[in-house]
Amino acid sequence: MPSLRKGRYRARLAEDAADLAAAQALRARVFRGAADGAAAQDDRDPYDADCAHMLVEDQRSGTIVCCFRLLHLRSGADIGRSYSAQFYELSALQDFDGPMVEMGRFCIHPDWKDADIVRVAWGAMTAYVDAFGVEMLFGCASFHGTEARDYYDAFALLRDRHLAPARWLPRVKAPSVFQFARRLTRKPDLKAAQAKMPPLLRTYLLMGGWVSDHAVIDDDLGTLHVFTGLEIRSVPPARARLLRAVAG
Template sequence: MSSRLHDAAPGEGGVLLSRGGLRVRLAQGAADVAAAQRLRGLAFFGPEGGADVDPLDTRCSHALIEDRTGQLQACFRYLWLDTSAEIGNSYSAQYYDLQRLAGYGGPMIELGRFCTRPGLVDPDVLRLAWGAITALVDRGGARMLFGCASFAGTDPAPYAEAFGFLAARHAAPERWQIGAKAAERVAFAPAEAEARGVMRLIPPLLRTYLGMGGWVSDHAVVDRQMNTLHVFTGVETAAIPPARAKALRTIAG
């Protein structure tokens, strides 16, 4: 991991950012990582599903968003890549052909396993998480954020309108087009749809990416282990709308 990214967490205990009764900090050891894995399991699989443990966890940094009592409210992990040539080592590369993005240049951050405690209704938790991500981007000079945005379930039928909208309005630029790799996938057919109606079908995290100018692959991958359909999403940090970038930097301080 780049030393520049270590500079993004100067606070005691790995604290990245704190506001009011909330703080974002980096996991400091196995117990912190295990807590994140338990919350992920609760969010993704329910109370009987057990912890969500993935082999990439050992190579990622884990961010924990806690309330004033120390209870974990949300978490995400990120993989810092010093250069786009390393993108083949990412989680997303298991499912997508990312050959074109290998030539993008500069540092990248892959975000993954972003989740909140079930039933959470505090928007400040997500705002603080994005403030911390903004600090990581700025202090490390990341040129792109990317990851897999997940739709619940493996049946594409309920999301046909959303997939058509994504293909028509938010397709990746041709020069960065994401290639197919997974055996089980769902191709998108571009279709016009009213944004107001279709946005309810799009997961909140993906809506956030789109609001930052993000773009997506032309297909979804069927992930039966996670019981999701996931879509590759990229956000070129230099292309984030100025008003959105200003708001994020205000949170990041």
């Protein structure tokens, strides 16, 4: 897959060990609070070897400003190989019969706030989906911190508008979860909910994505996360055109 250049940014797949190390270093900084330039070993795991790694870099300085990894599965029959399967009971998705990609470890450099970074990242993801005939994207979308009360409005909005279809709904597997679809009775404050929604999850939802009915409390990374799925055929045509315009 060729690199994607838009404005000052370029998205490309990692080509060698140095590229992977750069992605791991950014992940360590974002997810584990490592100092800039510190060793990346704190965010290496066995899944890295099976994934393609997408990098978004600033063309002027060469700084890696965003990265994520992609695990390609032939169909839902391989869902047990995914990172997400550690935390969610995903047997319902075993019947999905098309190619799937798990997008994981999505992160943006904390010193960079440009909205074009997310736009370019999703353009690269769109190019990948089209190149490999992917029919579903999925992964874990993370909220910073492990206090569910900080995100009650966001979780209430997910409960009301964005729960997975019953046929794909992930079940509880992790030992520590917040079952927001059962426990919350409040109506969401829409402004507060949107303000607390992570950018990656917000983009999934705008494209027609859905989530699990519970959040996993991940003490290792210090996050709450929800399983997130997106069937490519469900992406609204207007948004698909916008993404392909970036991808092109």
